[in-house]
Amino acid sequence: MAVMGLRLAQRANGVAKLHGVVSREMFSGLWPGFDHSEIPITSVTNGVHVPTWVDPRISALARQQFGTEAEALGRWDLAYNVSDEDVWALRRQLRVSLVEDVRRRLRAAWKKRGAADAELGWTDTVLDPDVLTIGFARRVPTYKRLTLMLRDPARLKALLLHPKHPIQLVIAGKSHPADDAGKKMIQDLVKFTDDPAVRHRIVFLPNYDIAMARTLFPGCDVWLNNPLRPLEACGTSGMKAAINGSLNLSVLDGWWDEMYDGENGWAIPTANNDASPTERDDIEAAALYELLETQVAPRFYGSTVSAEAGAAGPSQSGPEAVPTHWVSMIKHTLAHLGPAVSADRMLQDYVNTLYRPAAESGRRAVAGSFKEAKELAAWTTKVRTAWPQLIVEHVDSIGVSEEPQIGDTLQVNAYIALHTLTPDDVSVEVAYGRAEESDELEDITVAELSSFEDLGNGRHLFTGSILINRSGSFGYTVRVFPKHPSLASKAELGLIVNA
Numbered sequence: 001m002a003v004m005g006l007r008l009a010q011r012a013n014g015v016a017k018l019h020g021v022v023s024r025e026m027f028s029g030l031w032p033g034f035d036h037s038e039i040p041i042t043s044v045t046n047g048v049h050v051p052t053w054v055d056p057r058i059s060a061l062a063r064q065q066f067g068t069e070a071e072a073l074g075r076w077d078l079a080y081n082v083s084d085e086d087v088w089a090l091r092r093q094l095r096v097s098l099v100e101d102v103r104r105r106l107r108a109a110w111k112k113r114g115a116a117d118a119e120l121g122w123t124d125t126v127l128d129p130d131v132l133t134i135g136f137a138r139r140v141p142t143y144k145r146l147t148l149m150l151r152d153p154a155r156l157k158a159l160l161l162h163p164k165h166p167i168q169l170v171i172a173g174k175s176h177p178a179d180d181a182g183k184k185m186i187q188d189l190v191k192f193t194d195d196p197a198v199r200h201r202i203v204f205l206p207n208y209d210i211a212m213a214r215t216l217f218p219g220c221d222v223w224l225n226n227p228l229r230p231l232e233a234c235g236t237s238g239m240k241a242a243i244n245g246s247l248n249l250s251v252l253d254g255w256w257d258e259m260y261d262g263e264n265g266w267a268i269p270t271a272n273n274d275a276s277p278t279e280r281d282d283i284e285a286a287a288l289y290e291l292l293e294t295q296v297a298p299r300f301y302g303s304t305v306s307a308e309a310g311a312a313g314p315s316q317s318g319p320e321a322v323p324t325h326w327v328s329m330i331k332h333t334l335a336h337l338g339p340a341v342s343a344d345r346m347l348q349d350y351v352n353t354l355y356r357p358a359a360e361s362g363r364r365a366v367a368g369s370f371k372e373a374k375e376l377a378a379w380t381t382k383v384r385t386a387w388p389q390l391i392v393e394h395v396d397s398i399g400v401s402e403e404p405q406i407g408d409t410l411q412v413n414a415y416i417a418l419h420t421l422t423p424d425d426v427s428v429e430v431a432y433g434r435a436e437e438s439d440e441l442e443d444i445t446v447a448e449l450s451s452f453e454d455l456g457n458g459r460h461l462f463t464g465s466i467l468i469n470r471s472g473s474f475g476y477t478v479r480v481f482p483k484h485p486s487l488a489s490k491a492e493l494g495l496i497v498n499a
Contacts, residue, residue: 225237238250431478
């Protein structure tokens with residue numbers, strides 16, 4: 001179905017920049033001869049519907065301090081004008097609401113498991129509204145690694161029970177009925193959360209749904225995401241947390257790969273691709289623990305932390321023990337990620353990148369009783385028929401010595417047999433860059449060659465100049481592909497001839 005869709009559509013997109021890169025690599029076989037960067041799949045990063053997911057108390061505070069007009073205009077930058085005390089007080093209110101909701105849901109879940117009321121007094125003290133609260137909620141396919149946090153149970157237990165900087169985890173999810181591996185992950189997690197020593201600090205909530213999410217996203221201080229990179233297409237749970245002032249702690253995958261900036265959360269380092277699955281999980285779990293121990297938890301509690309990595313800088317307590325750096329990160333997250341992750345931005349990107357160009361192309365195609373569409377169809381048939389005979393006969397260059405210098409200009413000449421095609425039917429490019437030992441080009445730049453002379457019998461000379469702007473090994477090649485104003489990209493027909 002994906003192949004059929006790509007063949008039939010004139011435009012295609014991934015749902016995050018990294019997803020676009022991965023998709024172009026995945027489907028490059030449909031466009032042989034083209035560089036991965038030229039595969040006609042762009043990207044529009046997903047967004048979330050802010051009115052649905054932002055907590056009403058955050059909206060109310062914005063209206064109270066800045067009026068309804070600022071809210072209507074999406075003035076996320078006004079978050080900087082809210083006092084640290086007001087931000088911190090609201091964050092605690094949201095955390096209290098989450099704690100109360102979790103206790104109610106947890107008690108109901110245990111009663112479904114057969115527990116009596118007399119056994120459930122401990123649920124009244126589950127979670128603490130003044131402890132750093134980390135959320136993890138989503139469906140549970142194996143690549144999302146629900147149980148990565150359990151890689152070293154003793155280290156996780158130490159984090160949960162730390163005497164100065166404790167954390168608490170609220171985890172929710174559901175697996176597909178046919179996903180046995182996902183169900184096993186949930187079973188392993190539930191077993192850990194049932195331990196009386198830690199069950200007041202880590203909770204698993206079954207039957208994750210929208211109603212639960214609307215309390216969970218605003219109530220968490222940190223949103224955790226640790227998929228196997230690059231298997232996350234986009235992911236939107238972290239976006240929903242961000243618009244409520246939660247900081248993200250995530251592997252650089254999906255949307256976070258392009259929007260993490262060092263002050264809106266933390267990036268979990270990932271292992272090299274050649275690591276085995278077991279090694280990768282061990283390395284990335286250790287990196288997660290390290291971030292929580294040395295940066296995330298100390299900063300939340302207003303302690304000084306190292307300024308060496310992610311979201312760096314000292315954090316100190318302000319009036320009424322407000323962790324000033326943590327609050328500054330909340331404001332930065334709201335001001336910068338608020339507009340960036342909204343569905344308004346996403347829709348505008350779709351309109352500008354895909355819908356408007358498609359609509360304009362469609363209007364041109366049908367105008368004048370489909371005149372342009374008929375011309376394009378006839379031209380495409382002509383090009384496909386003639387393409388097997390097109391040959392790049394010879395390429396040479398002049399203008400530089402045997403040892404070219406930076407700043408030299410190289411003139412490239414390409415002798416091409418177009419046969420029944422004309423120079424207006426094709427685009428001839430020289431692609432140049434750093435030459436590897438394998439003769440592959442890296443850091444490629446392209447320049448179009450111009451039709452210079454008709455040599456007769458369907459043969460043409462194309463010429464152009466390129467500037468040598470780098471030292472080291474240098475290489476170039478010439479390629480030809482169809483050109484027509486109604487094509488959306490140079491790769492649309494999938495036709496190319498490389499010298």
